Each structure stands twice: as structure tokens, then as C-alpha cells.
Amino acid sequence: MAKHVVTLISGDGIGPEITKAMTRVVEATGVDIEWESVEAGADVMEKYGTPLPQHVLDSVRKNKVAIKGPITTPIGTGFRSVNVALRKELDLYTCLRPSFSIPGTGARYDNVDLVIVRENTEDLYAGIEFEEGSKGAEELIKFVADHGAGIIRPDSGISLKPISVTCTRRIVKFAFDYAIANGRKKVTAVHKANILKYSDGLFLKVAREVAEEYADSGIEFEDYIIDATCMQLVLHPEWWDVLVLPNLYGDILSDLAAGLIGGLGMAPGANIGADYAVFEPVHGSAPKYAGKDMANPTALILSAVLMLNHLGEREAADRVLAAVKTVLAEGEKVTYDIKRTNTGSTEGCVGTQTYADAVIEKL
Ligand code: NAP
Numbered sequence: 001m002a003k004h005v006v007t008l009i010s011g012d013g014i015g016p017e018i019t020k021a022m023t024r025v026v027e028a029t030g031v032d033i034e035w036e037s038v039e040a041g042a043d044v045m046e047k048y049g050t051p052l053p054q055h056v057l058d059s060v061r062k063n064k065v066a067i068k069g070p071i072t073t074p075i076g077t078g079f080r081s082v083n084v085a086l087r088k089e090l091d092l093y094t095c096l097r098p099s100f101s102i103p104g105t106g107a108r109y110d111n112v113d114l115v116i117v118r119e120n121t122e123d124l125y126a127g128i129e130f131e132e133g134s135k136g137a138e139e140l141i142k143f144v145a146d147h148g149a150g151i152i153r154p155d156s157g158i159s160l161k162p163i164s165v166t167c168t169r170r171i172v173k174f175a176f177d178y179a180i181a182n183g184r185k186k187v188t189a190v191h192k193a194n195i196l197k198y199s200d201g202l203f204l205k206v207a208r209e210v211a212e213e214y215a216d217s218g219i220e221f222e223d224y225i226i227d228a229t230c231m232q233l234v235l236h237p238e239w240w241d242v243l244v245l246p247n248l249y250g251d252i253l254s255d256l257a258a259g260l261i262g263g264l265g266m267a268p269g270a271n272i273g274a275d276y277a278v279f280e281p282v283h284g285s286a287p288k289y290a291g292k293d294m295a296n297p298t299a300l301i302l303s304a305v306l307m308l309n310h311l312g313e314r315e316a317a318d319r320v321l322a323a324v325k326t327v328l329a330e331g332e333k334v335t336y337d338i339k340r341t342n343t344g345s346t347e348g349c350v351g352t353q354t355y356a357d358a359v360i361e362k363l
Contacts, residue, residue, distance in 0.1 A: 002034035004311050007059040007066035012041050013285025014295035014352075015069025021297035021356035022067070022304050025323075028360040029316040031308065036063060040082050041071040051082045057089055066278045067307050069300060070285040080127055083280070087120045088127075092271035092278055093167060094174045095120040096306070097254045104328035105262030106341035112260045114240040115184070117175040118250025119168070120271060123199075124161045125247040132157040163199040163246055168206040174272075175244035176214045186220040186241040187211070190229050190249055203246055230256060254282050265296030265337045268303040270310070279307040293351035296335040298324060301359065323362035333358035 010019035023035060038056045045051050051071075060066045073081040086092070095118035101110045130137035132155055141152045152158070175187045189207035191200040204223055211221035224232070226249045232239060233253070237260045245253060258267035264283035271278045281299030289295045301324060308317035327333060331342060339349035350358070 003032035004065070004313075005034045005036055005063045006307070006311075007056075007063045008035040008037045009040055009056065009066060009068035009071075010037070011069030011071045011285060012043055013070060013072055013287045013290045015071065015285055017291070017293060017352050018281075018295050018297035018300045019069045021352050022300045024353075024356050025301050025320060025359050025363075026304050026308070026316075028363055029308075029313075029319055031311075031313050031316045040086070042074070042079075045079070051079045052085050052089070057086075060086075060090060060276055060278065064276050065307065065311065066276070067300075067304060068278060068280045070281065070283060072285045072287065084125060084127065086278060087271050090271075090273055090276045090278065091121065092273040092276060093119065093121050093170055094270075094272045095250060095254075096178070096270045096272060097250075097257065097267065097282055098306075099254075099257035099261050099267060101261055102266070102325055102328050104325075104331050104334075104342070105266055105338055106343075107260065107262035107266075109237050109260050111238040112257070114237070114257060115178070115182075115242045116250055116254050116257055117171065117178060117242060117244045118254065119171040119245065119247050121247070122162050122164060122167050123247035124159055125251070126160065126162055128160040128162065130158040161196070161199050163203050165202065165206055168203050168246075169210060172207045172210040172244055175242050176210065176217060176219055179219045179242045180214075180217055184219065184242050186222065188229075188240065188243050189221070189223040190226050190243055190245040190253070191223065192226050192249075193223075194225065200246065207244065226253075229253065233257070233260065258282050262341055263296075263337050265298055265335065266302070267299050268301075268306055269299075270303065270306045277307070277310055279303040279310075293353060294336050295352055296337050297352050297356060298328075298335075301356075319363050320359070323359045326362045327355070327358045 010016045038059050040052050040056050071082045097116040099114050101112045179187050191204045193200040193204040258264045267282035269282050281303050305317045305321050333350045335355050336346040336349040340346050
């Protein structure tokens, strides 16, 4: 048996092609790894009656580590996000999204080195929603009025934003432990506690309590309001170190941070819980590029770098990162998105697999 058995979910849209590029790069490092391929999403709905079949969850539970491509979520109808369900089922309570500048990407900034630690299980992403006109919505509107909490228009749809002490404690602790383990200097809690007193207010209160417990760690703590954070991230991306946020703000800031370093094709991620870890890029399935051998696989390859580190394969992880950096710095064999930000045109770009070949050559 291979030293590492990893569940592989290639996803849909551009998922299968970037997954192929990533697995080729990882295998070329010589790491002793076996992929256990399983599928989730719309394509398996008919066969299994669910977009997230039980055997997919069983595979991740058995192997403890998975890497996945993006999975399309139908908007406003159909099934709920498989990505969100996977995080909830496996209690992958941390979404870790490092954003760092790599020369050659043509990004607007060359001085970004921050990490987003996003709470992954609650907030407006909890999936607790009441459809406009439903009995649940009607009863909730009455409940709110009866408790003198406010008047909600009868034709409203409602999404709840639960934020708990338990989940806030563990995510802020994760942020501090990550900061300590990775030589970081500062943790910033981001919120809107001035307006959302009982949800974000609780998040801030608990974050301050946890920071107190880490007072001797040498890690600085501060808090910032989400709107001000957005502006300062764009003005001074070099200010930021580790940011810890409730789910929705974390989601939005992850894309903003990806924009600072050259776009979604560059932004890796990991979903980590107490028992399991699922690595995946920040970006989605980019359906318009599906099957065209155009998408940039860097975000997934860098997610594999996070995975290799998690598996203790540090040397292989360093080699992949160095190879990616070299190919991007040379700027010759890069995908359309990188060519476009560098030159304003996609002329001379290469496809997904040719880029992967170039990375493999530099390993
Ligand atoms: P998206 O798939 O991330 O794509 C948005 C745009 O980002 C693309 O049109 C492209 O921009 C750029 N992009 C994304 N990935 C890229 C890559 N690998 N290489 C180069 N450029 C890349 O966002 P979306 O269109 O909003 O979402 C599509 C579907 O994915 C939705 O169903 C959504 O729910 C789902 N989604 C899944 C996940 C997940 O599986 N974890 C995460 C997010 C979204 P240009 O056209 O400007 O080049």
C-alpha cells in the first residue's frame, strides 16, 4: 500500500482538467501517494440520488485527507452546495486561504503575504433559510413581531446568521495556533460588531477572550471592521498577516485577496477540522472554460502544496512551490489569465496541461 492514500474528487466544469494537471505534478515529485477517486456533484445525482453520496464521505473519513476540484452549485434552485455540505458533514471548521505574491503573475501588488482563516460551519452559510411565502417564514415573522424584535415584511425570504461561542473559540484558537506554528506576527479579527451586536458582537467578544489566553505567545491581536478591512486591504495589502473571520466575510475577502495576487487561478485553500482535511482552490468550476484546456491549475497545484505539507512531505511541497515560481517568473509557458494580466492579451499563452508539463520539468 502507498504511504499516503488520498481521496480525490475531481469535480466538474474545469475540475477534471486541473485535477489531472495537479495529480501529474504531485506524482512527478516521486511522493508515494495513491489516489482514491470518487465523484460528487450534479453528474452523480441520477445514479445515487444525491450530489454527495455516502461513499464519498466514507472515503474521506477513511483516508482523513482529500483534495478536490470545484463543484458547480445551481443558483437559487436545485441542491444545496456540495462544498458546503462536505464541510459541514466532516466538521471542517477552518477554511485556510493563504494569499502570497509570486513574481511573474502580473498582479497589482508584489508585497502580499497574508492568510485568511475563515470559519466554515455557521454564519449565513449555515443554510438555515425560510422561503418567501412558506409556513416557516410566516411563523418566524410572527415570532419576531411577538418578541418585539422588529417588523419583517410578509413577502420576505429569511436567512439566519447563527454565530456561536463554541465555533468562534475554536476558529480563533486555530488562527493563533497557526500564527505560532508558521512564524506569523499578528492575528486580526474581522467583524461588523457595531451593527450586528449579537452575532458579530459575540464573535468579537470571544476573539478578545481567546487573544487574552494567547497574551504570552508574542502574537499581536487587533480587530477591524469588515468594510474598513476591504479598503485597507486594497490600499495597504502589506499590513495584513493572519485574518480570522466569520464565514461570509471570509468567503468574500478570500476572493478579494485572490485579486491582490493575480486572480482566482492563483489562490489555494484547505478545509481543516479536528479529524479530516480537504484541500481545494478558492475558485469555482468556471463552466465557460470547461473542457477547453485553458484554465490555470496553479490554485489547485498550490492546494496540493498545502496538502503535501499536511502529509509531512515538506521537501516535495517546497519543490513544487519552487517549480511553480520558476515557471511563472519565466513567463513563457503560462495560462491565458496570467498572460492577460502580464501583457493585456492572451496571445502566446499555453494550455492547462502544457503549463503542468513546464512545472514538472522544473521539479
Ligand atoms: P469561478 O468558477 O471561480 O469563475 C469566475 C472567474 O474566475 C472565471 O470566469 C475566470 O475569470 C476566473 N477563474 C476561476 N478559476 C480560474 C482558473 N482556474 N484559471 C483561470 N481563471 C479562473 O466562479 P463562478 O463562475 O461564480 O462559479 C462557477 C460555479 O462554481 C458556481 O456554480 C459556484 O457555485 C461554484 N463554486 C464552487 C466552489 C467549490 O467547488 N469550492 C467555489 C466557488 C464557486 P475570467 O473569465 O475573467 O478569466
